[in-house]
Every structure is written in C-alpha cells, then in structure tokens.
Amino acid sequence: xxxxxxxxxxxxxxxxxxxxxxxxxxxxxxxxxxxxxxxxxxxxxxxxxxxxxxxxxxxxxxxxxxxxxxxxxxxxxxxxxxxxxxxxxxxxxxxxxxxxxxxxxxxxxxxxxxxxxxxxxxxxxxxxxxxxxxxxxxxxxxxxxxxxxxxxxxxxxxxxxxxxxxxxxxxxxxxxxxxxxxxxxxxxxxxxxxxxxxxxxxxxxxxxxxxxxxxxxxxxxxxxxxxxxxxxxxxxxxxxxxxxxxxxxxxxxxxxxxxxxxxxxxxxxxxxxxxxxxxxxxxxxxxxxxxxxxxxxxxxxxxxxxxxxxxxxxxxxxxxxxxxxxxxxxxxxxxxxxxxxxxxxxxxxxxxxxxxxxxxxxxxxxxxxxxxxxxxxxxxxxxxxxxxxxxxxxxxxxxxxxxxxxxxxxxxxxxxxxxxxxxxxxxxxxxxxxxxxxxxxxxxxxxxxxxxxxxxxxxxxxxxxxxxxxxxxxxxxxxxxxxxxxxxxxxxxxxxxxxxxxxxxxxxxxxxxxxxxxxxxxxxxxxxxxxxxxxxxxxxxxxxxxxxxxxx
Amino acid sequence: xxxxxxxxxxxxxxxxxxxxxxxxxxxxxxxxxxxxxxxxxxxxxxxxxxxxxxxxxxxxxxxxxxxxxxxxxxxxxxxxxxxxxxxxxxxxxxxxxxxxxxxxxxxxxxxxxxxxxxxxxxxxxxxxxxxxxxxxxxxxxxxxxxxxxxxxxxxxxxxxxxxxxxxxxxxxxxxxxxxxxxxxxxxxxxxxxxxxxxxxxxxxxxxxxxxxxxxxxxxxxxxxxxxxxxxxxxxxxxxxxxxxxxxxxxxxxxxxxxxxxxxxxxxxxxxxxxxxxxxxxxxxxxxxxxxxxxxxxxxxxxxxxxxxxxxxxxxxxxxxxxxxxxxxxx
Numbered sequence: 088x089x090x091x092x093x094x095x096x097x098x099x100x101x102x103x104x105x106x107x108x109x110x111x112x113x114x115x116x117x118x119x120x121x122x123x124x125x126x127x128x129x130x131x132x133x134x135x136x137x138x139x140x141x142x143x144x145x146x147x148x149x150x151x152x153x154x155x156x157x158x159x160x161x162x163x164x165x166x167x168x169x170x171x172x173x174x175x176x177x178x179x180x181x182x183x184x185x186x187x188x189x190x191x192x193x194x195x196x197x198x199x200x201x202x203x204x205x206x207x208x209x210x211x212x213x214x215x216x217x218x219x220x221x222x223x224x225x226x227x228x229x230x231x232x233x234x235x236x237x238x239x240x241x242x243x244x245x246x247x248x249x250x251x252x253x254x255x256x257x258x259x260x261x262x263x264x265x266x267x268x269x270x271x272x273x274x275x276x277x278x279x280x281x282x283x284x285x286x287x288x289x290x291x292x293x294x295x296x297x298x299x300x301x302x303x304x305x306x307x308x309x310x311x312x313x314x315x316x317x318x319x320x321x322x323x324x325x326x327x328x329x330x331x332x333x334x335x336x337x338x339x340x341x342x343x344x345x346x347x348x349x350x351x352x353x354x355x356x357x358x359x360x361x362x363x364x365x366x367x368x369x370x371x372x373x374x375x376x377x378x379x380x381x382x383x384x385x386x387x388x389x390x391x392x393x394x395x396x397x398x399x400x401x402x403x404x405x406x407x408x409x410x411x412x413x414x415x416x417x418x419x420x421x422x423x424x425x426x427x428x429x430x431x432x433x434x435x436x437x438x439x440x441x442x443x444x445x446x447x448x449x450x451x452x453x454x455x456x457x458x459x460x461x462x463x464x465x466x467x468x469x470x471x472x473x474x475x476x477x478x479x480x481x482x483x484x485x486x487x488x489x490x491x492x493x494x495x496x497x498x499x500x501x502x503x504x505x506x507x508x509x510x511x512x513x514x515x516x517x518x519x520x521x522x523x524x525x526x527x528x529x530x531x532x533x534x535x536x537x538x539x540x541x542x543x544x545x546x547x548x549x550x551x552x553x554x555x556x557x558x559x560x561x562x563x564x565x566x567x568x569x570x571x572x573x574x575x576x577x578x579x580x581x582x583x584x585x586x587x588x589x590x591x592x593x594x595x596x597x598x599x600x601x602x603x604x605x606x607x608x609x610x611x612x613x614x615x616x617x618x619x620x621x622x623x624x625x626x627x628x629x630x631x632x633x634x635x636x637x638x639x
Numbered sequence: 640x641x642x643x644x645x646x647x648x649x650x651x652x653x654x655x656x657x658x659x660x661x662x663x664x665x666x667x668x669x670x671x672x673x674x675x676x677x678x679x680x681x682x683x684x685x686x687x688x689x690x691x692x693x694x695x696x697x698x699x700x701x702x703x704x705x706x707x708x709x710x711x712x713x714x715x716x717x718x719x720x721x722x723x724x725x726x727x728x729x730x731x732x733x734x735x736x737x738x739x740x741x742x743x744x745x746x747x748x749x750x751x752x753x754x755x756x757x758x759x760x761x762x763x764x765x766x767x768x769x770x771x772x773x774x775x776x777x778x779x780x781x782x783x784x785x786x787x788x789x790x791x792x793x794x795x796x797x798x799x800x801x802x803x804x805x806x807x808x809x810x811x812x813x814x815x816x817x818x819x820x821x822x823x824x825x826x827x828x829x830x831x832x833x834x835x836x837x838x839x840x841x842x843x844x845x846x847x848x849x850x851x852x853x854x855x856x857x858x859x860x861x862x863x864x865x866x867x868x869x870x871x872x873x874x875x876x877x878x879x880x881x882x883x884x885x886x887x888x889x890x891x892x893x894x895x896x897x898x899x900x901x902x903x904x905x906x907x908x909x910x911x912x913x914x915x916x917x918x919x920x921x922x923x924x925x926x927x928x929x930x931x932x933x934x935x936x937x938x939x940x941x942x943x944x945x946x947x948x949x950x951x952x953x954x955x956x957x958x959x960x961x962x963x964x965x966x967x968x969x
Contacts, residue, residue, distance in 0.1 A: 136824075223706040301916075333824075336910050339811065340808075340911050514687065514693075555690075
C-alpha cells in the first residue's frame with residue numbers, strides 16, 4: 088500500500104476499515120439540519136482557497152497526492168466510504184462479500200448511475216478503472232500500491248464485479264474508500280492522459296468546468312447526481328451551483344481573504360489563525376485530523392547511536408514536548424502517545440512511556456558508555472560526540488512544528504545530545520533520507536486504517552523503492568513485529584485484527600522507536616455563510632455535497 | 640556639450656556603420672547570454688538533489704514501480720547520457736521548442752505564453768508607479784529646505800530597504816484587514832492590482848529617488864541653470880523644465896535593471912497575492928524539479944532583460960548626443 092508521504096500535499100492511501108470516531112469538530116456557527124432557520128437553500132457559488140500545491144493533474148489516479156484528493160472528492164465517487172465509527176459504508180457499491188479463502192471479493196453496484204459524460208456506471212467501468220490504475224503508463228503511485236494485491240477484476244454481470252487477490256488483504260475496503268482509487272468514466276480515461284488530467288469525468292456531485300492553471304478550477308453542479316455515500320445528509324443533486332477552487336499559497340493572505348469575505352473556506356489553517364478565528368463570531372473551525380499514522384519523530388535504529396535502545400530511551404526521557412505543543416499550537420493540537428491517528432479506532436496509546444525525566448536520561452546515557460562531556464557540554468564516547476542529524480522538510484513541517492523541533496533541540500542538550508536541525512526542501516530531504524544520513528525525522532503518512540503500521544514498521548519497508556524512497560524511517564527490524572503485521576493484513580476477523588495491531592503498537596512504543604507528537608494536523612476555517620460542510624471520514628478531505636450558503 | 644563633427648559626410652557614414660556594428664555586437668552578446676543561461680540552468684538544476692523523473696510522477700518521494708520509472712525515463716529521454724540530453728535540449732531550443740513540462744504535461748511555450756502577460760502587466764505598472772513616486776519625492780525633497788531633504792532621504796533609504804514579503808503583509812493588514820478597501824488576494828479587477836503594484840513599487844521608488852535626488856542637486860548647481868535663473872525663470876520652472884530632464888537620465892538607464900529586479904520580486908509578490916504569473920510558475924517548477932519550465936522561465940526573463948537593456952541603451956543614445964558622439968572623439 089502506499090504512501091504518500093509528501094508535502095503537505097502528498098499523502099496517501101489507506102486501508103482498512105476500522106474504526107473510530109472521527110473528530111469532526113464543527114465549532115462556532117455550523118448549523119445542523121433540523122434546527123430552526125437551518126433549512127438548506129439552493130444556489131450560490133462557494134469559493135474554496137487551498138494552501139496546498141496546485142495539482143499537476145486533476146486525475147487522482149495519476150501520481151496520487153493530497154491536493155489531488157482534496158479536489159477530486161468534489162467530482163468523483165468511490166466504491167465505498169467509511170463513517171465516523173470507522174465502519175465501511177456503501178457508496179457506488181451497495182454491498183460486498185468475500186470468499187472463504189479471502190481471495191475473492193464480489194461487489195454489487197448501484198444500477199442507475201451515469202457518469203457526467205453519459206457513460207453508464209457498471210461492472211465494466213470498475214474493471215477499466217482498476218486496469219487504468221495498474222497500468223505503468225498511467226504513472227500511478229498511490230492507487231497502484233493500494234491495489235497491489237489485486238490480481239484481476241472480472242465482470243460477473245452488469246452490476247456485479249469480482250476482485251481476485253494474490254494474497255488476502257484485510258485493507259482492501261479501506262484502500263477502495265480513498266479518493267486515489269475513485270471511479271472515472273471509461274470514455275474519459277480513453278481520451279488519454281493529457282485530456283483526462285485537465286478534466287476527469289466522474290459520477291460526483293460536481294463536474295470540472297474549467298481549469299485555469301495557477302489560478303482556479305471552476306466546478307459546476309451535476310444536475311443528475313444520484314449517488315451520494317450512505318452517510319450523506321440528503322439525496323439528489325447538491326445545493327451549491329458550483330465551487331470556485333482557488334490556490335492561495337500564502338497562509339496570511341489566505342486568512343485575510345477569508346476575513347474579507349473574498350473566499351468562503353480555507354484549508355491548511357495555521358495555529359495562530361485558528362486561535363484568531365476562534366475569537367471571532369463569524370468564522371467556524373473544522374478540525375479534521377488525517378487518518379493513518381500520527382505525526383511522530385522517528386528514531387533511526389539503523390545506525391549509531393540509536394541502534395542502542397538505551398540511547399533511544401534516554402532521548403525520549405530527555406526532551407520536553409508538551410510545553411512546546413501547548414505554547415506553539417495555541418491549543419489546536421492535542422499531544423499523542425500512539426503510532427496511529429486518534430481517528431483510527433485500533434490506535435493504542437501509552438502515555439507512561441513518554442514522561443520527561445532528565446535524571447533517568449543521564450543515568451541511561453552513563454550506563455550506555457556516553458560518560459564524558461566535551462567543552463560544549465555534549466556527551467562524548469571514544470572521541471565521538473553524541474550528535475543527532477535531524478533533517479526537516481519545510482514542505483511538511485509547518486513553522487510551529489519547526490519551532491517545536493528547536494525546543495526539542497534545546498531540551499535534549501541538557502542530557503548532552505547535540506541535535507543538528509537542517510531545514511530542507513522536499514527533494515533534498517528525500518535525498519538525505521535515501522542516503523541514511525539522519526537520526527531523527529518527522530515524516531507524515533496518510534492512509535485509511537491501521538495497515539499503515541505494516542508500511543511504516545515492517546522490515547520490508549527498509550528496502551528502498553526504485554525511486555530510492557523507503558517508508559520505514561525508524562528502520563525497525565523485528566521478526567516478531569513483522570509476523571504480527573503480516574498476519575494482521577491477512578486476517579478477516581475484525582477483533583483478532585485489532586488485537587494483533589495492538590501488540591504491534593506495543594512493540595513499537597516500548598522499543599522507543601518513535602516519539603509521537605500529535606495527529607496529522609488538518610484544519611479548515613469556514614466563513615459564516617457556509618453551512619453543513621463536513622470532512623469525509625476517509626482521508627479527511629472536505630465534501631461540499633451537503634453544503635449550502637445562507638442568505639442566498 | 641561635445642564639439643563633435645556633425646555635418647561632415649564621412650563622419651555620418653561612419654556613424655551609421657558604428658550603429659550597425661553596435662547592433663551586431665549587442666545581438667551577438669544577447670545570443671551568448673541566452674546560451675550561457677540555458678547551459679547554466681540545465682546543469683545547475685541537475686546538481687541539486689532530486690530526480691526529474693519523479694517530477695513526472697507527481698513529486699519527490701514517489702513510490703512508483705520500476706516499470707513506471709523506466710517508462711517515464713524513456714518517454715522523456717532521461718535515460719540518455721547527460722551530454723546527449725544537453726545537446727538534445729539545445730537542439731530543441733535552436734528550433735524555438737522549449738519542450739514539454741514534466742509535471743503539467745503541456746508545452747512550456749503555451750504555459751509561459753499564458754503566464755507572461757500577468758507578470759509584465761505587474762512589472763510595468765510597478766515601474767510606472769515607482770517612477771511617479773520617485774519623481775514627486777525627489778522634486779519635493781530637493782526644493783523644500785533642509786527638513787524636507789532629511790525626511791526625503793530617510794524615506795528613500797527606508798523604502799529601498801523594505802523586503803517585499805514584509806511590505807506585502809503590512810499592506811494587506813492595513814488596506815484589507817483593517818480598512819477593508821482593497822482585496823487581499825488578487826482579482827481580475829484593477830483593484831486587485833493595487834496592493835501587488837505598491838509592494839513592488841515602493842522599494843524601487845526608494846532606489847530611483849536616491850539617484851534622481853543626487854543628480855538633481857548636482858544639476859541645480861550647473862552653469863545652464865544659473866543662466867536660466869538669470870533669465871528670470873521661476874524656481875519651479877527650472878526644476879520641471881530643465882533640471883528634472885537631466886536628473887532623469889541615470890534613472891532611465893536604471894530602468895532595465897529595475898525590470899529585472901521587479902520580475903524577481905514577482906516570485907514573492909505573486910505567491911503572496913496569489914496572482915498568476917511567471918514568478919509563481921518558476922517557484923513551483925523549481926520545487927518539482929520541472930527542468931523544462933525552469934529553463935523556459937529563466938530564458939524568457941533573460942530575454943526580457945536583454946531587450947530592456949538594449950532599448951534603454953538605444954533610448955539613451957537618442958536622448959543624449961554625448962553618448963552617440965563619444966566614440967568619435969579622438
């Protein structure tokens with residue numbers, strides 16, 4: 088499965104279902120249906136301002152990153168979705184079943200859905216989409232990996248499609264719930280990559296009208312829409328006439344534009360603007376942490392000094408994280424003690440492992456042989472200083488997080504660690520990781536479900552992909568952990584699966600391989616006239632199908 | 640003024656020849672600069688870490704399979720030796736083909752054609768506004784006594800030192816968030832052009848005003864001004880009709896440099912105000928290692944810069960006979 092780590096922008100796939108309560112917090116003036124004065128009215132165009140990079144292709148099959156997922160959710164539907172409990176729910180597929188050997192999945196499809204170009208949605212269309220994702224010429228990264236275990240797709244009837252797997256995949260439904268595997272019109276795909284990138288054709292509530300590069304994408308309502316996910320608040324077409332999707336890279340001007348009413352919704356809201364918005368009565372805050380892994384600092388056990396577990400524990404005991412999160416994030420981020428996002432029901436936390444204790448840290452380092460200190464106060468062993476390389480991606484770590492790392496650097500010094508922070512652009516950062524030239528790293532990873540643990544902590548993840556990328560940055564290599572993660576990815580019983588993932592997370596936490604910080608932050612601010620917008624409980628992208636504008 | 644040999648025929652002919660030679664030298668220089676820029680860009684972007692094949696696949700960190708990577712390297716000729724890739728790129732440039740963007744998969748010339756308008760409008764508007772501010776400031780500060788001179792000098796130095804990103808944020812805070820007069824983010828309307836223009840124009844006006852004020856002060860002491868005063872011209876008339884014209888000459892020749900300065904400032908300003916344009920295109924392309932776009936933008940900016948330099952040079956030669964005749968003097 089895949090990855091998608093990437094800039095605040097590229098994160099990837101998902102998997103399994105499972106569940107959890109998604110923390111969708113609508114603050115402020117979000118109206119809920121049923122309240123007096125909150126009957127949705129149709130009409131109006133919503134302006135969305137994205138701080139993520141502008142996609143280079145609107146078809147999320149190609150490449151497959153978070154900016155693509157953000158916008159694709161407005162014009163493409165997936166086979167399944169997931170609700171806030173973490174249960175997989177119907178979308179374009181109404182029901183599904185798996186064979187006893189877990190190798191064959193049958194999906195029953197809605198029979199009255201049409202793509203916006205008039206092509207009928209049916210089993211053949213699903214087959215074409217899977218083949219499109221698996222074709223190297225499509226240049227898919229995220230969707231390709233998500234469907235890695237799918238060997239072939241067979242049309243059983245017009246409304247029944249069968250997926251045949253090479254090995255059992257307990258994450259298949261979660262993979263199919265993600266926008267990177269959404270279903271597009273076969274006729275649209277047949278136009279070729281260039282045209283399909285410009286305006287992919289789906290069955291979604293809106294369709295792409297025009298894409299003016301570096302400026303905006305115009306989306307207009309699909310008047311014939313009839314295929315919302317099972318947890319939508321209404322049937323039929325969307326309330327909005329359309330969405331003007333703009334790209335506003337600067338966070339201060341994005342917030343200023345929202346305040347001025349020039350735009351209705353902004354993403355990538357920064358902690359200071361969230362705090363400011365919460366003091367107003369005119370802006371609402373939508374906190375939608377991303378699924379998959381939590382944001383955590385990984386300790387590279389693949390080289391000295393962190394190949395010694397005592398040194399890893401000493402580092403975790405030495406650094407003070409909570410004060411920094413408190414002061415730098417203005418209460419918008421909650422400390423995590425788990426490898427998984429708080430929206431994953433299978434997440435396991437152990438706060439007791441992460442208490443700060445400088446004496447304990449010093450004792451651990453002394454016993455590990457780092458007994459001397461040099462003139463600068465850093466510990467030394469055999470003439471070598473206790474130095475830690477910490478490359479930081481400026482694309483993935485927001486300014487508040489970079490400041491947090493500086494505070495960690497300062498508190499680690501008390502125990503005698505020298506932390507060398509280097510701020511790098513994305514390509515250089517991946518370059519340093521590929522050369523194994525790091526001891527600490529923070530690398531977000533978005534994916535639906537706990538199967539993300541297998542990607543991040545199975546020893547297979549240390550082997551680089553052809554591009555040089557590898558996902559197991561903490562370089563954990565533990566046969567017991569590998570076995571747990573492999574069986575969890577193949578088991579069909581939900582409870583047994585959850586138990587296996589719990590054991591796996593215990594090994595990761597108790598081995599001091601990671602320092603969890605908080606969920607992957609994903610904050611939206613909404614102007615007061617926007618009602619009933621929500622984030623999809625799959626990869627936490629906003630959906631405007633139920634949304635409407637008051638005062639139209 | 641130069642005594643010169645105007646009027647004699649051989650001198651005229653040789654001046655025409657010199658004009659053509661001047662043009663040829665300029666043209667040769669321009670081609671050399673473009674080649675050097677293309678070559679430097681081609682190799683520089685490969686020296687920084689990052690695989691251009693990943694730009695095609697949606698950015699760095701891609702988990703693309705070997706088949707996919709091979710397909711892309713073959714499609715874009717990235718599997719060939721670097722020297723061959725360089726010669727291929729140069730060959731394409733000679734035929735006027737800027738290539739196809741790795742990330743956006745569209746011809747670079749189409750992309751730049753769509754973006755250059757926005758940047759040129761912004762740069763020229765900012766240049767005009769900067770000129771206007773500089774003129775008013777220098778005339779006022781040289782004519783208003785010691786206090787005005789000190790204040791004027793202070794304004795020039797401060798504004799010349801303002802960083803664009805800071806000025807943009809302050810202007811947004813004042814005119815959008817507080818006063819609500821102007822949109823913080825660019826729109827297609829003229830109102831959307833105001834803040835980006837001011838952000839670029841204010842620091843530039845500081846530079847230009849400094850140059851103008853110094854020349855203006857020097858000129859006001861020149862003998863021809865003294866004689867104008869003696870003829871009974873008013874102080875204002877002297878300033879506007881005589882001194883300012885002279886004071887403008889160095890600022891005119893600075894305008895070529897200024898345009899380069901404005902286009903580089905556009906990277907910041909276009910990003911903050913979310914204006915479509917070359918600056919934003921360049922920033923995104925560098926991040927993605929999109930070699931053809933980076934090369935295209937750099938070449939285009941070099942070309943604009945060269946044209947502006949040639950035009951201001953020619954304009955100065957036309958405006959100031961001293962320059963034309965200088966070479967003729969023994």
